[in-house]
Amino acid sequence: MSCIYPIGGGKGGIGKSFIAANLGVLLAKQGNQVVLVDLDLGGANLHTFTGMTNVKTGMEAFLDKSVKNLKEVVVPTNIHNLSIISSVNCSMEIANLSAAQKNKVINALVKLPYEYVLLDLGAGTNYNTLDFFLSSYEGIIALTPEPTSVENAFKFIKALYFRKVKQVLGQNDFKLYSQQVEMNSNALEVTSQVIDTVLEKDPEKGEILLQELQKFKFKFIINQFRKTVGTKLGEKIEKVCNKHFYSEFQFLGNVCYDERVHDSIFSKNIFVNKYSYSVSAIDLSHIVIKLQGNRESSSPHTLGRYERL
Amino acid sequence: MNDYKKMNYYEVLEVPVNASFFEIRHAYKEALSVYGEDSLSTYSLFSEAERETLLKKIEEAFQTLMDEKKRSDYNNQLVKNGEADPDDLFRDYNKNSIPIFLAHNAVDKNSFFKKVKKKVGESSIQKLSREILETELIAGQDLKKLRQAIGIELEDIFEVARISISILKAIENDDFQNLPSLIYLRNFLKLYAEILHLDPEKVADSYIINISLLQK
Numbered sequence A: 001m002s003c004i005y006p007i008g009g010g011k012g013g014i015g016k017s018f019i020a021a022n023l024g025v026l027l028a029k030q031g032n033q034v035v036l037v038d039l040d041l042g043g044a045n046l047h048t049f050t051g052m053t054n055v056k057t058g059m060e061a062f063l064d065k066s067v068k069n070l071k072e073v074v075v076p077t078n079i080h081n082l083s084i085i086s087s088v089n090c091s092m093e094i095a096n097l098s099a100a101q102k103n104k105v106i107n108a109l110v111k112l113p114y115e116y117v118l119l120d121l122g123a124g125t126n127y128n129t130l131d132f133f134l135s136s137y138e139g140i141i142a143l144t145p146e147p148t149s150v151e152n153a154f155k156f157i158k159a160l161y162f163r164k165v166k167q168v169l170g171q172n173d174f175k176l177y178s179q180q181v182e183m184n185s186n187a188l189e190v191t192s193q194v195i196d197t198v199l200e201k202d203p204e205k206g207e208i209l210l211q212e213l214q215k216f217k218f219k220f221i222i223n224q225f226r227k228t229v230g231t232k233l234g235e236k237i238e239k240v241c242n243k244h245f246y247s248e249f250q251f252l253g254n255v256c257y258d259e260r261v262h263d264s265i266f267s268k269n270i271f272v273n274k275y276s277y278s279v280s281a282i283d284l285s286h287i288v289i290k291l292q293g294n295r296e297s298s299s300p301h302t303l304g305r306y307e308r309l
Numbered sequence B: 001m002n003d004y005k006k007m008n009y010y011e012v013l014e015v016p017v018n019a020s021f022f023e024i025r026h027a028y029k030e031a032l033s034v035y036g037e038d039s040l041s042t043y044s045l046f047s048e049a050e051r052e053t054l055l056k057k058i059e060e061a062f063q064t065l066m067d068e069k070k071r072s073d074y075n076n077q078l079v080k081n082g083e084a085d086p087d088d089l090f091r092d093y094n095k096n097s098i099p100i101f102l103a104h105n106a107v108d109k110n111s112f113f114k115k116v117k118k119k120v121g122e123s124s125i126q127k128l129s130r131e132i133l134e135t136e137l138i139a140g141q142d143l144k145k146l147r148q149a150i151g152i153e154l155e156d157i158f159e160v161a162r163i164s165i166s167i168l169k170a171i172e173n174d175d176f177q178n179l180p181s182l183i184y185l186r187n188f189l190k191l192y193a194e195i196l197h198l199d200p201e202k203v204a205d206s207y208i209i210n211i212s213l214l215q216k
């Protein structure tokens, strides 16, 4: 059974792909079988972070049905134990997956015979991105310590909740309940109002909904961290989310800003390999340790495993 | 989401029901830094009205839990509503050992005393101490001024000398109606003075004369 960690977070350019690739490398170096999956179908660049220039096959072959099993489009990287399913050859039309295709991908992801499956998601909150993220109970939200990014992260959580609520309630009920809610721009209010309304009008369904939301153990990473930002930002966000949302939130750690990240991409070097003693690389390795700590101590249903939505 | 309006004061500040005054003040400061208007950690998370409600509740919680009388009334209410276990509540919350000086790294009385000693060595503090001792009559606000200049909280004094906060407040405000009987008062004053590195006898005498004059 594999551990699936989707990496998302609403905002573009915050380092989702950088984190996915480098966590993948660190996990692989420990001897785990790891596959990186580029699910940013419209802007695939995960292969670049692993130092690859051309990729022979990838997601496109699975989507256009030239291969049947997703396993067949896995390509090894230069790193021992680390493979990738790239989407760089996906055409623009493919990027807008149909619901059926999306489900097909999600169902195939679960069956991949790897210990760790890391999903690199695109920016934004479209349904495909949200559903990929919700394919595991242990999605990782990336953000940077700026107001715009924090705002996007909260919006992302709201969108996840909305999506989940919709799935649990079904289209009709969702319509019914959300009609009674005043839609304003505040993430927290809207989400809680829908849930409160359900709890009030249909307590049984409300309970199921709550149980479903409580299964999530979201994680988050603050990337491009700078010393000038209070070091307690992550702990504070963790506390606030645990207090005000219905799921569990875990802060995995800060990853320092380092100019050499940019250089390493240019020179096709993998950051944690080339600069393995940099503060940022050490930050990333601490995150790996924390993730694995969870794995050992958690109960079966909270492992980052896929369950049918 | 989870309805903070329904949370009790301990939940709001995220402290155990038998939390010490230190813990409460610390938690209060923490809460303000999280829910304050310019906090990055809650940026865009709440509407203005919501944030205001939250901050108001935090303030209420702090004011209630820092006041022995109000806190005890509130605790009784919680027990009555079945929201708290009397066993937890009445386990003396004062006896827990707690961080002193609210510095994360200073956790025992020794480090508190060391810190005070160092601060008292500074020339500005020495000057202030001298001025106080040179006056005939020492008023509560003189002591308060010195205490604050050194950076000691009332809870610190409570913690090391076991003088209750309400009595300390009465001392500092020359609030003779709420001061304890003379024999206790003398003792408390001496303890307080010692913490401030002032001559205990001199402080107790001058303070009591001053109070007796005020009383007339």
Ligand SMILES: Nc1ncnc2c1ncn2[C@@H]1O[C@H](COP(=O)(O)OP(=O)(O)OP(=O)(O)O)[C@@H](O)[C@H]1O
Binding pocket: A011, A012, A013, A014, A015, A016, A017, A018, A019, A040, A043, A121, A122, A123, A223, A224, A225, A255, A256, A257, A258, A259, A260, A261, A262, A265, A280
């Ligand atoms: N810790 C870091 N320190 C310095 N630069 C970083 C760091 N993390 C990421 N970057 C820089 O930010 C850029 C964007 O990173 P990345 O492509 O991983 O973001 P993304 O979230 O995947 O973006 P997109 O939403 O477009 O997929 C990279 O080119 C990299 O140079």
Ligand SMILES: [Mg+2]
Binding pocket: A016, A017, A018, A040, A045, A120, A121, A122
């Ligand atoms: Mg990316």
